[in-house]
Amino acid sequence: MSEIAISVSDVSKKYIISHQQDNKADSLIEAFAGGVRGLFSARQKQNKEDFWALTEITFEINKGDRIGIIGRNGAGKSTLLKILSRIVKPTTGRIEFEGRVASLLEVGTGFHGDLTGRENIYLNGSILGMTKREIDAKFDEIVAFSEIETFLDTPVKKYSSGMYVRLAFAVAAHLEPEILIVDEVLAVGDSAFQKKCLGKMEDASQKDGKTILFVSHSIETVLRLCNKGILLEKGRMKAFGPMNEVAKVYLSTNTGFSSKRTWERKDPGHRHNKAVQLISVVVHDEDAVNREEFDITKPIGITTEYEVMDDNLIFTHSYNFHNEEGLNIFNTHDTVSDYRKKPREKGIYRATMWIEPNLLAEGLVTVGVAAIRIQTNELYFHELSAVSFTVRDYMKGNSARGEYTLGFPGIVRPLCKWQTIKL
Amino acid sequence: MKTVITSEDRSFIDIRELKRYLGLFKYLSLRDVFVRYKQTWLGFGWSIIRPLINIVIFGLLSYLVDKSQNFQDRFVIVSGGVVFWQLLSTAILDVSNSLTSNSNILTKVYFPKLLLPASSILVCLIDFLIAFVIFLILYFVFKGLPTLHILLLPLVLVYGLIFSFAIGLVFATASVKFRDIKFILPFLIQILFYASPVFLSSEFVLKQNLPQFLKVIYQLNPFVFILNAFKFSLFGTFENFDPFYACSSVLITVLALVFSVKYFLNFEKSFADYI
The missing domain is CATH 3.40.50.300 (P-loop containing nucleotide triphosphate hydrolases)
Structure with missing residues (x-):
C-alpha cells in the first residue's frame, strides 16, 4: 500500500x-508617451525582478x-x-x-x-x-x-x-x-x-x-x-x-489568520471593482478590545467595516462560523437594521454582532464575512476565512463545564437549565 | 507508466504518447471543421463562394497582365493556382494562429502541443476539396478530361502542405511571445502570392527584365516549384523545369520542416508561461 x-x-x-518604473500615468497622453519611450529604451525603463x-x-x-x-x-x-x-x-x-x-x-x-x-x-x-x-x-x-x-x-x-x-x-x-x-x-x-x-x-x-x-x-x-x-x-x-x-x-498560526484583519486595495486577494469592499474585521470583547482568546462565559463581538461604492444597493451583512474540524457551527445575518431593506448611500458602514456567552465550544473558530442581498441571493463579497479566534474555558466553575475539567466534546457549549428534584 | 518532469527545456516527439492522443487530434480537427462556418447565414456556402470570387477576379486580371496564352487556357490555369494557393495560405495562417487561439486549453491541461497546429490542417483541406470540385467542373467544361498526370496530385498536395505547415509552425511558436506575428503574416502571404506562380506564371516573371539575383531568389522560393508541380499534374506541362531548383525546393522544404519542429519543441514547455 x-x-x-x-x-x-x-x-x-x-x-x-x-x-515599468513609473506606472502611474495620469493621462492618456502620458501613458502613450510612456509607451513610446518604452519602445525605444525598453531595457532602461523596465525593472526586471525575479519572483x-x-x-x-x-x-x-x-x-x-x-x-x-x-x-x-x-x-x-x-x-x-x-x-x-x-x-x-x-x-x-x-x-x-x-x-x-x-x-x-x-x-x-x-x-x-x-x-x-x-x-x-x-x-x-x-x-x-x-x-x-x-x-x-x-x-x-x-x-x-x-x-x-x-x-x-x-x-x-x-x-x-x-x-x-x-x-x-x-x-x-x-x-x-x-x-x-x-x-x-x-x-x-x-x-x-x-x-x-x-x-x-x-x-x-x-x-x-x-x-x-x-x-x-x-x-x-x-x-x-x-x-x-x-x-x-x-x-x-x-x-x-x-x-x-x-x-x-x-x-x-499567522499563515492562517488572526482575530483582526484589514484589507488594502492592493491586496491580491481583494476583489477590486466590486460594489462593496471589505475594509476590516475585528473580534473584540465587551470593552472593544481586540483579543485572540475569549472567555467562554463572556460575549464576543465581531465588527466589520466596509465601503459601499455604488448608490442604491440593497443588502445585509452576514457571518459564518466554522470550528477546527471545518464544521459549520452556525450562520447569522443582520435581520434588524433598517439598512437591510432600503437602498444605501455610498460610504463607509460599520456593523457589530455579539455572540452570546456560553454558546461556542472551546477551540479555534473561523469567521467568514459576507454581504448578501437576501432577496436575490446576490453576493457582494464573501471572505470565507476572514478572521479567527480561540474560545477558552478558564474553569471557574461558571461555564457549562461546571467542575468537570476533562475532554468535553460537542460543537456548541450552551449553559443549559437543569432542574432536579427528588420524587 | 512512469513520467519524469525536470527543468529540461527540450521536449521530444513521443510516438507512443501521440498515439494515445489520436482521439484528441481527431476531435480538435473536427471542432475546427464544425465551428468554421457556424452562425453564418451561408454556412458551407462560403467554401464555394470564396474560391469562386477569387477565381473570377484573378482569372480575369491575369489575362489582362499576361496575354501570352488564349483567355480560356489562362483562366483555367490561374483558377487552379488560386484554388491551390488558398489551401496553402490558409494552412499557413491557421497553423500559425493555432497556439494563441487555443491559449485557454494550453494553460489548463497537458497534451502534446504539436496536435494543435496539426489539427488545424483538416479544415483547410475540406475547404480545398470543395473548391477543387468547382475547379474540376471548370476544367471539364474548358479542357475535357484530365490526363494521367493527375495521379501526382496527392503527392503535390502533401508536399505543399508540409512546407506551409513548416512556415506556419515557426510563426505559431514565435507568436506565443510576439503577437506582432499576427500583423506581419498577412503581408508576407500577400508577397508570397505574387512571388509564386499563382497569378503571374513563372514563365512570365522570368521573361521580365529583372536583375538576375531576383530571378534566382524567385526560383529558390519552394512555392514556385510546388505550384508548377501542381500545374504539371493537371495540365501535363512543367513550366521552367530546372532540376537544380527542383532539388533546392525539396531541400529547403525538408530543412524548414526539421527546423520548425525543433524550434517548436524547444519552446513547447514554456508556452504556458508566455501565452
Whole structure:
C-alpha cells in the first residue's frame, strides 16, 4: 500500500516580472508617451525582478493518498498544481510519478459554445486525456450524471450557466486516471451538485486506490476529502502530514489568520471593482478590545467595516462560523437594521454582532464575512476565512463545564437549565 | 507508466504518447471543421463562394497582365493556382494562429502541443476539396478530361502542405511571445502570392527584365516549384523545369520542416508561461 505515486524533489519555480518604473500615468497622453519611450529604451525603463513562486518543494505521496493543498492566496498552490500537471515546467528540481495523470484546473476546458453537449463531451473528454473508447463506454453515465439529457444536441452556448457547469463536471467526474489533480474547480456550481462530485471523487479514491491532489480554500472540504495535507506559505512548504494537523497549523498560526484583519486595495486577494469592499474585521470583547482568546462565559463581538461604492444597493451583512474540524457551527445575518431593506448611500458602514456567552465550544473558530442581498441571493463579497479566534474555558466553575475539567466534546457549549428534584 | 518532469527545456516527439492522443487530434480537427462556418447565414456556402470570387477576379486580371496564352487556357490555369494557393495560405495562417487561439486549453491541461497546429490542417483541406470540385467542373467544361498526370496530385498536395505547415509552425511558436506575428503574416502571404506562380506564371516573371539575383531568389522560393508541380499534374506541362531548383525546393522544404519542429519543441514547455 505504501507504494510511491509521486515524488517531488527540490522543485522551484521562478517567474520574471517586469514592471515599468513609473506606472502611474495620469493621462492618456502620458501613458502613450510612456509607451513610446518604452519602445525605444525598453531595457532602461523596465525593472526586471525575479519572483520565486515556489522554493525547494520536496515531498512524497503514496498511492491512494488524498492530498489537500492549502495556503493563502499567492502561496504557490496553483503553480504547484500546474507543474505537477505538466502545464509549466519547474525552474529546478525533479518530479517522478507512476501512472496516468489527469488534471482538472478548470471545468469545461476546451468547451466550445457552438458545439452541442454531445460534441463537447467528446472534445472535453479527449482534452482531459480520455480515449474515444473510454468516452463511449462512459457516455450514458456522463449524460445521466449531468442531468441534461434533453439538451444533449443543443449548442452549449444556449445552456444556462448551471447546466454548463454540470455537464463540464460530469465529464471530469468520470475521468479514471491513477492520479487526479484538482484545482478549486468545485467552488462553482450549486452545492447539491458539488456534494455529488465530491462523493464521486471520494469513491474513486477509496474504492480504486486513486491518488488525488486537491487545492481548496474550504478547510471543511479538504478535511472531509483528504487524509494528508500540504501547507504552502510564500512558495515554501510550511507543513506536510496528516490533514487535520496541517489544517491546525494553517488555522492557528499567522499563515492562517488572526482575530483582526484589514484589507488594502492592493491586496491580491481583494476583489477590486466590486460594489462593496471589505475594509476590516475585528473580534473584540465587551470593552472593544481586540483579543485572540475569549472567555467562554463572556460575549464576543465581531465588527466589520466596509465601503459601499455604488448608490442604491440593497443588502445585509452576514457571518459564518466554522470550528477546527471545518464544521459549520452556525450562520447569522443582520435581520434588524433598517439598512437591510432600503437602498444605501455610498460610504463607509460599520456593523457589530455579539455572540452570546456560553454558546461556542472551546477551540479555534473561523469567521467568514459576507454581504448578501437576501432577496436575490446576490453576493457582494464573501471572505470565507476572514478572521479567527480561540474560545477558552478558564474553569471557574461558571461555564457549562461546571467542575468537570476533562475532554468535553460537542460543537456548541450552551449553559443549559437543569432542574432536579427528588420524587 | 512512469513520467519524469525536470527543468529540461527540450521536449521530444513521443510516438507512443501521440498515439494515445489520436482521439484528441481527431476531435480538435473536427471542432475546427464544425465551428468554421457556424452562425453564418451561408454556412458551407462560403467554401464555394470564396474560391469562386477569387477565381473570377484573378482569372480575369491575369489575362489582362499576361496575354501570352488564349483567355480560356489562362483562366483555367490561374483558377487552379488560386484554388491551390488558398489551401496553402490558409494552412499557413491557421497553423500559425493555432497556439494563441487555443491559449485557454494550453494553460489548463497537458497534451502534446504539436496536435494543435496539426489539427488545424483538416479544415483547410475540406475547404480545398470543395473548391477543387468547382475547379474540376471548370476544367471539364474548358479542357475535357484530365490526363494521367493527375495521379501526382496527392503527392503535390502533401508536399505543399508540409512546407506551409513548416512556415506556419515557426510563426505559431514565435507568436506565443510576439503577437506582432499576427500583423506581419498577412503581408508576407500577400508577397508570397505574387512571388509564386499563382497569378503571374513563372514563365512570365522570368521573361521580365529583372536583375538576375531576383530571378534566382524567385526560383529558390519552394512555392514556385510546388505550384508548377501542381500545374504539371493537371495540365501535363512543367513550366521552367530546372532540376537544380527542383532539388533546392525539396531541400529547403525538408530543412524548414526539421527546423520548425525543433524550434517548436524547444519552446513547447514554456508556452504556458508566455501565452
